[in-house]
Amino acid sequence: MNWVEGIGYLGTALTVASSAMGTMIPLRIVALCASCAVITYGFLIGSVPLMLTEAIQIPFNAWRLYEMVRLVRETERAASGDLSLDWLKPFGTLRRFRAGEVLFLKGDEAKEMYLIESGRFRIAEHGLDIRPGQIVGELGMLSPGNRRTGSLACVEAGTAPCLSYSEVKQLYYQNPEFGFYFLKLTSERLFQSAAEAAETARPAAAAGSDVL
Template structure:
C-alpha cells in the first residue's frame, strides 16, 4: 500500500467514525476532516466525481457545525443572565394573535413555548398580563403529563415566537452542551420564581 492509498483509507476510516458519532458537533468536525482526506485522495487519483461529491457535502457540514456552535454560545450567554428566547429564534416560528384569541386553555397538552414579541396576553385564572419579552410555557416540557396549568388569552393584538417541544428535544438529544445549558436556564427561572412574590413572570413560568 502506497501513501496515496493510505490517504484514501484515512478518508474511509474518518467517514465511518463520523457515522458512529452520537453528538452533532464531533460528527460535523469528523465529517469535514473525512471530506478533506477524500478530496485529497480524489485529486491524487484523478477522480473528479469523488472530489465533486465531497465538495458538495462540505458546505452543508460546515454550515451545520457553525449553526450548532453558535447555538451553544448563545445558550451559554442566555444561561449566564439573558433569559430570553432570542437564541432559539432560528428554530421557532413567528405567529400573529388577535384580540380575544385563546392561545391555550387550562388542561390542554403543552407542546410548545412562547416568547412574546409584541402585544399583550392575559392569564385569566390569576389575572396576570404578559407583554413584550415575556416567556410562557417553557417549563411545560418538564412538567408531569405536559398539561397546561392555566389559560393564555390575547388581549392586545401582537406576535409571539413559538418553539415546539419536539424541536427543543431534538436539540437537547443532539448536543449535550445545549441540554446542559437549557436545564441551567430553566433551573435559573425556577429559582427566580421561588424568590419572587406572585408577580406576572412567576405564574407564567409554570404554564
C-alpha cells in the same frame, strides 16, 4: 498498501465514524475531516467526481457546525446573563394573535412554547402578564404528562414565534450541552417568575391586612 491508499482508508474510516456519532458538533467536525481526506485521496488518484462530491458537502457541514456552535454559545451566555431567548426565534414559526384569543387552557396537552415578540398575554390562574421578550409554555414540557399548568390568553394583539417541543428535543439530542444550558436557563426563569409573583402579591396582601 502505499501511503495514497492509506489516505483513502483514513477518509473512509472518518466517514464511518461521523455516521455513528449522535452529537452534532463532533459529527460535523469529523465529517469535515473526512471530506478533506477524501478530497486529498481523489486528487492523488485523479478522480474528479470523488473530489466534487466531497467539496459539495464541505459548505453544508461547515455551516451546520457554525450554527450549532453559535447556538450553544448564545444559550450559555443567556443562562449566565440577561436570560434572553431571542436566539430561539430562527427555530420557531411566527404566529399572530388577536385580543381575546385563548392560546391554551389549563390541563390541555402541551406541545409547544411561545416567545412573546409583541402584545400582552395573561395567565389567569397565576395573575401573570407575559410581555415582549418573555417565554411562556415551556413548563408544559417538564410537567407530568406534558399538561398545561395554566391558561394563556391574548390581552393585547401581538405576535409570538411558536417553538414545538419536538424541535427543542431535537436540539437537545443533537447537542447535550445545549440541553444543559437550556434547562439551567428555564429553571432560572422559573425562579425569577416566582419571585416576581411573590413581589406582586406582597403589596396586595399588605393592603388587605390594612383594610381588616
